[in-house]
Amino acid sequence: MTKKNTTINVENKEQYKKRSMWAEVWRNYKKNPSAMIGLVIVVALVLIAVFARIYFDFDTDIVQQDVQNKFAHPNGEHWFGTDHYGRDVFTRVLYGASYSLIVGIISVSISCLLGSTLGVVAAYYGGIVENIIMRICDVFVGIPSILLGVAIMSAFGQSIAVLMWAIGLVYVPMFARIARAAVLPVRDQEYIEAARVIGVKDGAIMVKHILPNALSPIIVQTTMGVANAILTASNLSFLGLGIPVPAPEWGAMLSESRNYIRDHGYLTIFPGLAIMITVLAFNLMGDGLRDALDPKLKK
Amino acid sequence: MSEKDLVLDLKNLNVKFVTEDATVYAINGLNMELERGKAIGLVGETGAGKTTTALSLLRLVQSPPGVVECDKMEINGKDVLTMGIKDLESMRGKDISMIFQDPMTALNPVFTVGEQIAESVFLHENCTKEEANQRAIEMLELVGIPGERAGEYPHQFSGGMKQRVVIAIALACHPQLLIADEPTTALDVTIQAQVLDMMKNLREQYQTSLIMITHDLGIVAEICDEVAVMYAGTVVEKGTLEDVFNHTKHPYTEGLFNSLPNINDRKAKLTPIKGLMPDPSNLPEGCAFHPRCPYATEACKQPQHLRQISDTHYVVCDRYNEPDFHIEREEK
Amino acid sequence: MIRYIVKRILLLIPVILAVSFVVYFLMDLAPGDVVSMLAPQDATPEQIEQLKEELNLNGTLIERYGRYILDLLHGDLGDSYMQKRPVMELFAERFPATFKLALASQVVALLIALPLGITAARRRGTLIDGASMITAMIGVSMPSFWLALLLIILFSSKLGILPSGGDNGFASLIMPAIALGTSQAGSLTRITRSGMLDVLSSDYLRTARAKGVPEKTVIRKHALKNALIPIITIFGSNLGNALGGAVAIETVFSWPGVGRLTTTAVNQRDTILATGCIIMFTLFLNVTLLIVDIAYAFVDPRIKAQYSK
């Protein structure tokens, strides 16, 4: 098949140099409608989370009960109905956004930072260091993540901080593997050797010369990781090991709704939809970023 | 002209690829005829549309985005244009078959080479699986690979060996017309010679007609009876070896010869054709070659016409309307 | 090949030891212990002492772990504190249910993913492709326990056509398998599609077509066998995910599997049972991955050649 001819004239060349890699990525990203939908949803969720935190008062709007008015099905006053304490489900779902986002983003930041560092260090030093790090990763990858999460949550108690660490730690090996695989081909390149010869410190070489090569897969994995982390967090909350009540975490709301599925199905539907939309948005974003960062991979 | 025994008769082939961004005009009004038993070389730069032409003949141009239009396309006397998918499938591999450029990727990695040859035989010849396997082994031996290696997988073969396997597959059902798409480009020079030699012998043995797609004029000289020079999706000059090599008419053909190193005069400077192939989504008006042509005039921006120089020699260049026009190469 | 398998199995030993260490110590860190769960509410201090003796809970953490490891090296996972039965026996009793569920969910996932992924790849860029991929993405994004609840609301509560739980025959397997399989189907569809796309644009398919192989055969024989390679790779880790992800599903559907057994053990501080179950899970997961790698070799002759080196 005939390829499109890419003649570059001189003026274009100038523009190309000035335009940074990120502008290029953004240009590619913008072209992808589903990725843009994902981005819009994520931005909207962040706004909702911030708005809910400012607008609603935790003690009165979220915790306060109105037992007389429980199980009001969705209506004009309570869009998503009320729960078994007569609390407004719509308010709680909005407020819950902040928990999912915070847990998702912070726990993935933990795994991303730890994992990428381990991966890059393993790849850079090689030999026994690499062996030890990667074998430890193998061990943790081998344990089903939910069960590991359950064990960690039991050991350190239920709180949002423990939850973030638990999920963060569970996904460290994945990031380590990705980072290592991405920088491995660079390790033996001559410019690294050259940097070492002129006395650049190991740390500097890793950060300046090696890490950038792993950036694309790590960014994609981070975005997708947020989606995964939110799912895992809601799963743990569902098992009663996540963020403690009365915090309106979506998974916990689902767990509470279990006894009422027969007559009050709406209690199950809305928090679940919220989880699904959030996770979907991050997945769409991750997918779009993958395509944007590496147009060659675009399928 | 009409009583010729033509194995290929192609009139006014147009292929375009329609995508969101642009429409790429890959083949523009291409004509080609080939007599039974003859070999024609299809020469041109990368991107001239040689492979697309070949795929069009097999009706394997991906659609979408490809759109194939043609006035007449007959292979071995059968009208390929109106054929149903079943007939097309029974035609491919039997009447016409093709050798692809890159032997490294042309073979399916999960089947043994024997299976891949036998599959073709089994599909087209009315025979049992055993007979097909037997034939596959014979074919392997024919292309110089020990028959016992039929049970091996492609990754166990070297590049040259793989190309032999590809050739074995293509020739397994003794097709009337064989298209070889740069069969030796991916191979070492020594292997190239072996493979070419083998192809020449086999072609003579089976009386197969051949379209040899290449950018290497040397190969054409060795194997072909006729030459068609392609530029920007159309044939600009066509004739016998003698016609095109010694009585070059078209400025582009001349450019091609000039960019070859001259063994007799090693001090002579190479004169490459200046500029690049035009963007096929945005072809120049008239003769597609005129922006690069040293002889170009204003008239070249008008649609060009086919001009018959002799019984066998054709050229598409309206400068020959001027009685005393000639190109430099002719003077020598 | 055999040497490769033996090597992989030997590599499992340190993994198992490390897993036992991590889980045992985590469980010990957890506040509360099994004694307070087991003792009657009016237990005397003597009873509590006796209970500790019975459960072999005396000594420091290191001593207890030491005893545990010694037993483990003899292939003995100990007796559950709560249930007073060998962990191995309990695991063996409950594992088939979980395995059946995990396998059934993979069947569901394949039944959804293969047609969807292949169609999407062949109709690449069209509306069908987009719709398939969005469907797949929604599948991945849906919490499986949520889908499980929705299925129960619809099929058990509203329609009353499927049993709401338990492991009683084929009908009871349908909903858990769908709930667990759908999220797996999502990733599998994507893998199938991209694998299929790689294959569809490959030269060897053109070769096959050029030699007159009918289009159906091209897809089903030449393309699928190659596209199967990434699908098989993901199958192993998917089965593992299904085993782990089954925990919530088992609770929702009263499924008598090991996921529920393990979480109950953790909640009740049944260290021995929890550690044992997680070890067995890990072992099973790794063996599955090994089997997948071997299956891989049978589909892809290039890999087979690598193993025998």
Next chain:
Amino acid sequence: MKRLFAVLMCLVLVFGMAACGGPSESGETENVVTIAVADEFTTFDPMETSAEANQIVQDLVFDMLTDTDLTKMENAGELLESWEMVSPTEWNFKLKEGIMFSDGTECNVDDVFFSFERGKEHSAASGYIAKMESWEKIDDYNFTIKLVGAGDVDFNYTFAANQLSVFSKEAFESMPEEDALKVGTGLYMFDEFVSGDHVTLVKNEKCTLYPQTNVDKLVFKMIPEAAARMIALENGEVDMIMSPDATDYERLRTTEGLQLLEVTGRTQHFICFNQKSPNEFITNPEFRKAVAYAIDKDEMILAAWDGNAVKSTSVQCRDVEFYVDLEGIPYDAAKAQAMFEELGAVGQTFKLVTSDAAHRVKIAENFQAQMAEYGITIECEFMQQAALMELCTSDGTTSGTEIIVMSWTPGKNGDYMYRNTTHSTGGRNYAQFNDPEIDALIDKAAGCEDKEERAALYKELQETLTYDIVGWIPIAQHQIYVGSNDRIEGVLLHPALVHSFKYVSVVE
């Protein structure tokens, strides 16, 4: 691809065959009763467990010397014909004659003593055995027991513990333990146990202690989700469900063919204060009283049990011996507000811990919401039951707990509750009592042979604890429910969840 699909379809079929093969072989005329339980049954051995989920099943296979008669709610002989307290330290017992084990041997004193000896080896039972100094056989049906220390005027209650079930000595001596554990005097025998799924009992034709019923098979099916149990009952998969959720009570009451059985539970739920806490508000009885005035228990009951609980006004449970109906500290928001302000408690923050059990969470959340109205902030922490137990029974000065939502299920006799939860040496002293006067009162009451004097002592105890000390604020005893269809009858509910299915029969 076709082949792949064929393989997949085969797998589906195999699952189908494997799954359908099982249960269909049971005969047509058998009466099978299926009961959906919430918690997992784990062991056949009564001496290994004190979980109700096990006891409810074991109770049908084994019998004890005495048992709670659930129709009259009092202790009565089961294997015992009669007993006599010679003194608080010496008791005479007489077994019923002609009670047969399922292996055909008769139950006699040797079997009882064998069971005592076996009990020594098992921690769950050894506490009860330790109360006895010696036991002596008089003849095959009569024996005498000497108790340790000052003895126990309520000793007959001890024998109602499931952990002291009577085994067949003969069976244990002639077969492996796991088989011997299936031999009992009960109405049913163990048939099948699928871990995590169900346990099946079949009728013991040889049972003479209880009248034979028309139920051939009793299946206990484990369904942890309340909603799933309800759906199973409605769809006819089970005949009876334990602990339906509050939202389903109305439906069970009103639906044709279904019924709701209830009994007031003996479990008291309370809000407990750590009296050894460094927090001076918590250790101040006036503050604790103010909280007691502040709580609207009715609202709390509505939130936690949908109103299906009996409000508690005293620290003691209602159907325990020597219970006195006190008025307790009433709900008085104005008074509470005034007291809080006087104490300077408004604006303070207190810590509350409890387990993640649904009703406790609901009580805690409601408490939090109620206290917020007085300007007092409650920070809730939820932990797993095991963690909570350890925290609450450890030293109160360092445990860091302030307020705890807890519950407690006493035995039938008066002493049991006071000794375990309010005596300074009690094993479940959640409120961290350390009051020599209370200890002395408890000890005095326990050794008192005169019934009236005892009653007076327990009244004093109850009043002091409820009005003056307020170690905990009693909230409620919740109703215990069982849902069933009208195919079966004869279930006897137990206030501490060990319901009896001995008289269950299928309505003809």
